[in-house]
Amino acid sequence: MRIVDRFVLIGVSTIVLSGLMLLGDSSLMRALGGLLLMLFLPGYVLAAALFPARCSLGWLERFFLSFGLSITVVPLLGLLLNYLPWGINFYSVLVSLSAFILLFSAVACYRRNKLPERERFRIRWQFGPGGTRFNRLLTVALLGIVIGVCGSLYCLAVAHKDGEKFTEFYILGPGGAAEGYPHQLKPGEKGRVILGIVNHEQRPVAYNVKILMNGSLKGQKGPVQLAHGGKWEGEVVFSGQKTRGNIKVEFVLTRDGEKSPYRSLHLWMDGR
DSSP states (O other), rough: OHHHHHHHHHHHHHHHHHHHHHHOHHHHHHHHHHHHHHHHHHHHHHHHHOBBHHHHHHHHHHHHHHHHHHHHHHHHHHHHTSSTTTOSHHHHHHHHHHHHHHHHHHHHHHHHTTOGGGBOOOOOOOOSTSOOHHHHHHHHHHHHHHHHHHHHIIIIITTTOOHHHHHHEEEEEESSSSSOOOOOOOOTTTTEEEEEEEEEEESEEEEEEEETTEEEEEEEEEEEEOTOOOOOEEEEEEEESOOSEEEEEEEEEETTTTTTOOOEEEEEOOOO
């Protein structure tokens, strides 16, 4: 295959993969397309643009360099997107990666075609009788490593798509923001905060919240029944103690009637 044909093929493949990832809902397609667009092609075209000559690097060095450069390029593109109006999302990352691959494919094609035919780099796979036994074994081992890495990444991206099971438990100030928490609570004075619970347990859960002040039970919320992905926020009111000094207001979350705490949060207040 001629040099220009190889980079035309890369460009066409990039456009096709991007289109399939944009239009298709298949997690398998997105996982496999993402592996190529993020972990190999950006580094490959960049290495080809930087080292177009045969004497610069061998095919084995280029292969590993492609992965290394890809791992470097993708975070840099993400950092750039973070400062642009589009931000970091699936579509902006996909478009920026595709544009990068197409641009450097054109640069690599131009630089290689400027070289004499005998100086252009070409990959020579050593499967035929001309290759040594070591080269054949090395090629097979390398392909096995690539297949293993791709399979592992696919399992992480698709087979475990449900993700970690956990519950969000948080405190907000009376205004509904992560600020304005009460810091002083005189005897008889009322304090107010908003508690929030978000269920990521992959199943329905019944939650209860206990309000403790210096270890003593002062109130309770619940049961709050939430389906997976469900969210609850509610105001909690507590009164200052008669004894002066520091007060530890603790919010203890339990689930499904369990006695042991599942999550806990606390605030320190000045009771003077």
